[in-house]
Amino acid sequence: MSIVKKVTIQDIAQKADVSISTVSRVLNGRVAVAEAKKTAVLKAVKDLGYRPNVFAQSLASGQSMTIGILTQEIRSMYYDELLHHILQELRDTSYSAIIADGHWQVAKGMQALNTLLDRQVDGLILIGGSIPEQELIRINQTLPLIIAGRHVPGLANQCVYIDNFSGAYKATKYLIDLGHRHIAHITGKLSQIDAIERCNGYKHALEESGIVVDENLIIEGHFHEQSGLMAVEMLLTRANMFTAIFCGNDQMAYGAKLALFRRGIRVPDDISLIGFDDQSMSAYTIPPLTTMRQPAGQLGRAAAHAILNLMKNEPFEIRPFEARMIVRESTSWHR
Amino acid sequence: MSIVKKVTIQDIAQKADVSISTVSRVLNGRVAVAEAKKTAVLKAVKDLGYRPNVFAQSLASGQSMTIGILTQEIRSMYYDELLHHILQELRDTSYSAIIADGHWQVAKGMQALNTLLDRQVDGLILIGGSIPEQELIRINQTLPLIIAGRHVPGLANQCVYIDNFSGAYKATKYLIDLGHRHIAHITGKLSQIDAIERCNGYKHALEESGIVVDENLIIEGHFHEQSGLMAVEMLLTRANMFTAIFCGNDQMAYGAKLALFRRGIRVPDDISLIGFDDQSMSAYTIPPLTTMRQPAGQLGRAAAHAILNLMKNEPFEIRPFEARMIVRESTSWHR
DNA sequence: CCCTTGACTGAAAGCGTTTTCATAATATAA
DNA sequence: TTATATTATGAAAACGCTTTCAGTCAAGGG
Numbered sequence: 001m002s003i004v005k006k007v008t009i010q011d012i013a014q015k016a017d018v019s020i021s022t023v024s025r026v027l028n029g030r031v032a033v034a035e036a037k038k039t040a041v042l043k044a045v046k047d048l049g050y051r052p053n054v055f056a057q058s059l060a061s062g063q064s065m066t067i068g069i070l071t072q073e074i075r076s077m078y079y080d081e082l083l084h085h086i087l088q089e090l091r092d093t094s095y096s097a098i099i100a101d102g103h104w105q106v107a108k109g110m111q112a113l114n115t116l117l118d119r120q121v122d123g124l125i126l127i128g129g130s131i132p133e134q135e136l137i138r139i140n141q142t143l144p145l146i147i148a149g150r151h152v153p154g155l156a157n158q159c160v161y162i163d164n165f166s167g168a169y170k171a172t173k174y175l176i177d178l179g180h181r182h183i184a185h186i187t188g189k190l191s192q193i194d195a196i197e198r199c200n201g202y203k204h205a206l207e208e209s210g211i212v213v214d215e216n217l218i219i220e221g222h223f224h225e226q227s228g229l230m231a232v233e234m235l236l237t238r239a240n241m242f243t244a245i246f247c248g249n250d251q252m253a254y255g256a257k258l259a260l261f262r263r264g265i266r267v268p269d270d271i272s273l274i275g276f277d278d279q280s281m282s283a284y285t286i287p288p289l290t291t292m293r294q295p296a297g298q299l300g301r302a303a304a305h306a307i308l309n310l311m312k313n314e315p316f317e318i319r320p321f322e323a324r325m326i327v328r329e330s331t332s333w334h335r
Numbered sequence: 336m337s338i339v340k341k342v343t344i345q346d347i348a349q350k351a352d353v354s355i356s357t358v359s360r361v362l363n364g365r366v367a368v369a370e371a372k373k374t375a376v377l378k379a380v381k382d383l384g385y386r387p388n389v390f391a392q393s394l395a396s397g398q399s400m401t402i403g404i405l406t407q408e409i410r411s412m413y414y415d416e417l418l419h420h421i422l423q424e425l426r427d428t429s430y431s432a433i434i435a436d437g438h439w440q441v442a443k444g445m446q447a448l449n450t451l452l453d454r455q456v457d458g459l460i461l462i463g464g465s466i467p468e469q470e471l472i473r474i475n476q477t478l479p480l481i482i483a484g485r486h487v488p489g490l491a492n493q494c495v496y497i498d499n500f501s502g503a504y505k506a507t508k509y510l511i512d513l514g515h516r517h518i519a520h521i522t523g524k525l526s527q528i529d530a531i532e533r534c535n536g537y538k539h540a541l542e543e544s545g546i547v548v549d550e551n552l553i554i555e556g557h558f559h560e561q562s563g564l565m566a567v568e569m570l571l572t573r574a575n576m577f578t579a580i581f582c583g584n585d586q587m588a589y590g591a592k593l594a595l596f597r598r599g600i601r602v603p604d605d606i607s608l609i610g611f612d613d614q615s616m617s618a619y620t621i622p623p624l625t626t627m628r629q630p631a632g633q634l635g636r637a638a639a640h641a642i643l644n645l646m647k648n649e650p651f652e653i654r655p656f657e658a659r660m661i662v663r664e665s666t667s668w669h670r
Numbered sequence: 671c672c673c674t675t676g677a678c679t680g681a682a683a684g685c686g687t688t689t690t691c692a693t694a695a696t697a698t699a700a
Numbered sequence: 701t702t703a704t705a706t707t708a709t710g711a712a713a714a715c716g717c718t719t720t721c722a723g724t725c726a727a728g729g730g
Binding site for chain 1: 715716717718719
Binding site: 018019020021022025031032033034037056058059060061062 | 677678679680681682684685686687
């Protein structure tokens with residue numbers, strides 16, 4: 001730990017022979033400063049390798065120049081992708097991001113959120129999560145808030161999300177159009193709104209086609225591979241037959257596929273499989289997975305732009321995104 | 336944006352009828368305070384919902400109570416897993432983490448690093464990356480530094496990593512013991528040290544068994560699925576035959592598997608495949624992938640403990656971890 | 671030539687804590 | 701009881717910046 005004395009604005013002022021106010025002014029550039037002094041200051045800054053103390057800045061200005069992002073869990077494939085794109089978009093702004101994770105739990109989420117609030121973030125992006133709407137609305141009165149990957153009715157124009165219902169509907173409809181009549185559905189954790197919406201979309205497609213929803217063909221998973229595998233095991237022990245499975249996300253589809261493989265059931269020859277998300281891996285599974293793509297890049301960019309505009313108090317528009325069907329090789333006609 | 340006046344230490348002092356110094360003292364608990372005043376302060380804090388201003392704290396104390404973590408890219412499967420475990424371990428300490436990413440580029444990494452430094456992190460964890468050793472040593476003189484997933488000779492006892500050479504050696508040896516003589520290797524990006532080390536481990540195993548290294552069987556990939564696929568395509572067009580492939584990481588193995596599948600080549604019947612990392616997905620591929628496990632959990636926890644101890648100036652020990660062979664179903668005897 | 675106006679600038683007042691310093695109050699030793 | 705440690709406390713000085721306030725100075729208007 002070296003004893004290098006931190007160089008402060010004082011040092012710059014002294015070296016450039018101006019007052020600290022002037023130094024501050026040239027650095028912030030909001031107020032005109034005589035050209036000569038400006039260059040002198042800039043030179044001093046460079047020579048001394050001055051870097052402002054962010055804490056002092058924030059304390060004095062009341063702004064932290066920081067955007068808080070609350071995600072569920074780093075290591076969650078889809079959310080990580082989203083997060084990545086948000087960061088990417090924030091990279092060239094004067095704001096820096098600070099990330100916290102809520103571990104899929106409301107309590108931990110609130111705790112993480114408080115940490116973010118304590119750090120005086122100037123804006124907040126929430127990724128998914130189940131923090132009560134009421135709470136969100138409260139937060140929204142305190143600071144700019146954008147919610148990504150979740151639809152909160154009371155904050156509709158601050159939500160960047162895809163239409164899960166219609167995505168699930170399209171997926172199911174696709175299977176129906178392929179001739180499938182007995183379509184199973186492995187849902188995500190039903191405590192999460194997107195899982196519910198997807199399930200509803202699935203049901204709607206069936207009903208619309210005059211197929212009665214068979215609750216025995218619906219199994220609740222928890223978005224991870226393991227639950228997809230287990231769900232198929234369960235499905236197989238129940239008597240009800242089925243020729244296709246719509247999985248609440250890609251990871252569960254991977255698990256489902258393995259379970260089928262274990263039983264010697266071929267995809268898509270015997271059973272068609274369709275996922276949701278289009279994780280980067282899905283193009284490389286065997287066979288490559290047909291799935292509904294959630295455009296993480298678009299969502300991430302939109303969320304970043306939205307928060308930036310919101311903080312500047314500039315108008316912006318958010319249009320809900322649509323999941324897009326990516327047809328690969330895990331689905332086929334029902335013979 | 337509500338006009339709720341921030342409650343400060345002043346308000347607490349007033350309400351509890353003590354000086355702000357006393358409030359500060361009971362809050363930090365380092366100095367004795369009369370029981371009566373203590374409870375009065377605590378009550379006031381609770382009643383008013385006081386939350387200290389971190390910027391003021393940091394400015395005054397010179398400590399940010401923050402640990403910077405520089406990763407390569409959020410969305411990088413293995414590093415995310417590592418990151419996740421580091422965060423997990425840091426969660427119940429009084430430190431909070433602030434994450435930056437370097438996008439696999441030295442320049443961006445340095446830039447991100449400076450952001451972290453500007454935020455006055457009290458400690459720094461680097462995940463992977465290629466920032467020059469020289470630079471790292473310089474940083475190390477300024478603040479506590481731990482490097483995860485990379486071995487920096489000059490900072491050996493501050494590096495938490497697995498032995499890539501021996502891991503690759505073991506993987507290759509396993510294939511040799513299975514009777515394979517023509518073993519291809521798809522390396523990671525050879526600008527990264529771990530890719531090089533793994534490649535060396537591979538070569539060493541071959542040489543040790545009296546098999547001459549065939550450079551035509553070594554293809555450089557870039558750690559993503561796509562490159563694994565391409566590598567196999569290349570391998571297949573070259574005349575040299577091979578019966579097994581050792582991939583520099585799991586993701587490339589996925590790509591390789593797809594390429595083989597496309598040609599109707601079966602894994603493991605025709606060709607054995609072995610990966611590196613043991614990403615969570617690898618247990619669910621078809622067939623499940625044999626691979627070398629890098630214990631992300633252990634590494635993450637070790638890194639977190641190390642930085643904590645380093646900051647407290649307490650002794651700690653880091654022992655290099657070993658990659659462990661996870662035998663699944665993508666490898667078999669060479670007939 | 672005097673008065674306005676506008677562009678710059680420095681002094682100083684915060685921002686909300688921590689921490690040093692001095693003092694008052696209390697306990698201990700002589 | 702008196703001198704001497706101890707302990708508990710408040711005042712005030714940092715911490716390093718931003719921003720307000722009050723000018724100073726030169727240019728422009730009448």
